[in-house]
Amino acid sequence: MAEKISILIVDDEDSVRDSLLNWFIEDGYEVEAAENAKKALQLLEHRVFNIILVDIKMPGMDGLELQRRIKALNSESIVIIMTAFASVETAVQALKDGAYDYVTKPFDPDDLSHLIRNAGAQISLSKENEALKKRVTTLEDIDDIIGQSEAIRRLLEQIESVAQSNSSVIITGESGTGKELVARAIHANSPRRYFPLVSVHCGALTESLLESELFGHEKGAFTGATFNRKGRFEMADGGTIFLDEIATVSPKMQIELLRVLETKSFHRVGGNKEITSDFRVICATNRDLKTMVHNGTFREDLYYRLNVVNITIPPLRERPDDIPLLVNHFIRKYCTSMSRDLIAIEPTAMKQLEKFEFPGNVRELENMIERAIVIGNGREIRLKDLPMGREAVDSPVESLEEIEKKHIEQILSKYEWNVSRSARALNVDRVTLYNKIRKYGLKQKK
Amino acid sequence: MLSCSQFDREFLRQVATAVGNEYRTGVMTEECHLDLNPFYNPTRRQYDGDRLLRHIPLCTASHYTKLVGLFRVDIYIPILTYIFGQAILGKSDAIASVFRLRNELYGMKQDEKLLLSRTVKEVIHELGHTFGLIHCQNHACVMRSSTYVEEIDLKSSSLCTGCREQIAHGKK
Ligand SMILES: [Zn+2]
Ligand SMILES: [Zn+2]
Numbered sequence: 001m002a003e004k005i006s007i008l009i010v011d012d013e014d015s016v017r018d019s020l021l022n023w024f025i026e027d028g029y030e031v032e033a034a035e036n037a038k039k040a041l042q043l044l045e046h047r048v049f050n051i052i053l054v055d056i057k058m059p060g061m062d063g064l065e066l067q068r069r070i071k072a073l074n075s076e077s078i079v080i081i082m083t084a085f086a087s088v089e090t091a092v093q094a095l096k097d098g099a100y101d102y103v104t105k106p107f108d109p110d111d112l113s114h115l116i117r118n119a120g121a122q123i124s125l126s127k128e129n130e131a132l133k134k135r136v137t138t139l140e141d142i143d144d145i146i147g148q149s150e151a152i153r154r155l156l157e158q159i160e161s162v163a164q165s166n167s168s169v170i171i172t173g174e175s176g177t178g179k180e181l182v183a184r185a186i187h188a189n190s191p192r193r194y195f196p197l198v199s200v201h202c203g204a205l206t207e208s209l210l211e212s213e214l215f216g217h218e219k220g221a222f223t224g225a226t227f228n229r230k231g232r233f234e235m236a237d238g239g240t241i242f243l244d245e246i247a248t249v250s251p252k253m254q255i256e257l258l259r260v261l262e263t264k265s266f267h268r269v270g271g272n273k274e275i276t277s278d279f280r281v282i283c284a285t286n287r288d289l290k291t292m293v294h295n296g297t298f299r300e301d302l303y304y305r306l307n308v309v310n311i312t313i314p315p316l317r318e319r320p321d322d323i324p325l326l327v328n329h330f331i332r333k334y335c336t337s338m339s340r341d342l343i344a345i346e347p348t349a350m351k352q353l354e355k356f357e358f359p360g361n362v363r364e365l366e367n368m369i370e371r372a373i374v375i376g377n378g379r380e381i382r383l384k385d386l387p388m389g390r391e392a393v394d395s396p397v398e399s400l401e402e403i404e405k406k407h408i409e410q411i412l413s414k415y416e417w418n419v420s421r422s423a424r425a426l427n428v429d430r431v432t433l434y435n436k437i438r439k440y441g442l443k444q445k446k
Numbered sequence: 447m448l449s450c451s452q453f454d455r456e457f458l459r460q461v462a463t464a465v466g467n468e469y470r471t472g473v474m475t476e477e478c479h480l481d482l483n484p485f486y487n488p489t490r491r492q493y494d495g496d497r498l499l500r501h502i503p504l505c506t507a508s509h510y511t512k513l514v515g516l517f518r519v520d521i522y523i524p525i526l527t528y529i530f531g532q533a534i535l536g537k538s539d540a541i542a543s544v545f546r547l548r549n550e551l552y553g554m555k556q557d558e559k560l561l562l563s564r565t566v567k568e569v570i571h572e573l574g575h576t577f578g579l580i581h582c583q584n585h586a587c588v589m590r591s592s593t594y595v596e597e598i599d600l601k602s603s604s605l606c607t608g609c610r611e612q613i614a615h616g617k618k
Binding site for chain 1: 470496522523524525526527528529532535550551552553554575580581583585591593594596597600604607610
């Protein structure tokens with residue numbers, strides 16, 4: 001966050017002031033509290049607060065009167081009125097007098113955090129307009145997108161320009177190329193960054209689960225549903241929803257998705273209240289959606305609605321020059337997280353890595369480095385700490401298929417032949433892994 | 447770590463191990479037979495988180511650098527309808543409850559692995575506050591604020607490099 005947002009709490013109850021103070025400090029805001037209107041006005045003589053939370057019922061001057069004084073002093077401040085008992089008349093009066101919102105105590109933590117983030121986004125928006133010409137071009141949250149190749153530079157440029165817009169984006173790329181990282185980077189550099197980025201891995205869920213996941217459900221929608229549950233679209237309000245493996249969505253869900261994207265409104269499962277949510281959609285897939293549209297397995301209308309901007313991430317084998325940078329990045333990352341001193345890498349090991357094709361892309365490289373650090377000697381990564389190194393010792397000219405076979409075998413035995421976990425580690429879907437197991441005739445050794 | 451409700455031994459052991467790994471320190475687990483009735487608020491049908499937080503240091507005779515009370519009951523503070531846990535920023539004590547972390551509460555399938563991972567994240571998060579950390583903007587960082595149960599699932603159980611460095615500096 002560029003500049004801290006300042007908050008003033010005005011409430012005569014100690015416990016309310018203390019807990020809100022604590023809450024906002026933990027959330028990184030600059031915050032002060034006053035126990036009555038008089039104290040608040042004294043503070044306001046000396047400084048401005050972006051957001052002021054005012055209790056409506058206080059001894060002495062009440063909240064509505066204080067709000068009028070605040071607005072007279074500085075109309076920019078956002079005033080939120082708090083009350084223990086909701087009454088329609090006072091709410092109407094407060095909003096008429098220019099209150100930003102009117103909330104009933106106690107607050108739902110989720111609502112409170114949304115409320116303040118919404119107000120904060122409004123403030124930063126006006127601040128951003130002020131500073132429009134002082135545009136900063138440094139991108140946020142791109143630490144894991146590494147590379148100096150032309151392809152990566154173009155990718156970063158695309159991220160930067162698309163982040164500013166509100167358009168739907170489809171990210172295409174092979175497994176392990178880092179589609180989710182790109183989605184994060186777009187979100188983190190967009191005006192929606194103060195709101196959540198919510199990811200849904202569509203491929204992992206059955207149709208009915210996906211429905212309840214995306215739209216939520218009402219208490220009592222089915223046995224066991226004792227609490228309402230928010231769906232992902234609702235959670236993404238103000239922010240971005242990332243739908244991974246969009247190509248796996250069933251025809252029925254494709255229709256539902258299309259409707260939500262068009263209306264930005266939906267119902268929870270078992271509910272009849274219409275819920276609206278302001279979200280941006282980013283999708284990812286490793287398949288060719290256009291062909292799927294052609295074959296009739298993916299709706300054309302949905303495809304065009306999603307595919308306003310298309311970002312393609314190149315596979316790692318098309319940018320081998322980036323491999324050394326990535327290797328060093330992952331060494332730094334894992335040595336830090338394992339609290340070890342930075343280690344080096346043998347030149348021959350690096351050379352082998354540069355030559356490797358990486359069917360599992362960056363993810364596979366990352367796993368290799370992590371593993372090499374764990375099993376290595378703690379000083380440097382040697383060729384024999386890498387899967388291709390171990391093969392190179394006994395047969396220097398092994399085919400890629402051989403290497404893949406051995407690698408898959410290793411991962412499978414590491415996860416005791418749990419196919420789901422192995423597939424995740426290899427960053428391929430289960431079907432792909434099953435096919436490879438069949439292709440190579442792999443069997444679990446007892 | 448104080449177990450202030452009935453917890454499965456293995457569950458506690460796993461939480462303690464994960465927390466210890468993250469902070470690279472030993473974690474002691476102690477059973478505490480605290481009578482929760484005095485902390486119950488019949489109007490709200492929940493337990494008072496502020497008073498529990500103040501009370502837990504009295505539950506143990508040993509002295510620990512950090513203390514987390516782990517509960518099963520629904521905890522509130524006056525201004526909020528519920529909390530997953532809370533801590534005193536930069537001090538030693540924290541509390542956390544698994545009550546709202548359970549899938550069953552939201553009509554979903556019971557999932558012990560998910561519950562464990564949520565509990566671990568919540569305990570590590572509250573401990574982070576005791577080290578003086580405030581909420582982090584990093585999406586993967588355990589110190590990212592989560593007010594909604596599934597937001598916990600969106601983050602990892604580790605501190606990001608930035609937060610880790612802050613703790614290292616604070617310890618000096
Ligand atoms: Zn927190
Ligand atoms: Zn962090």
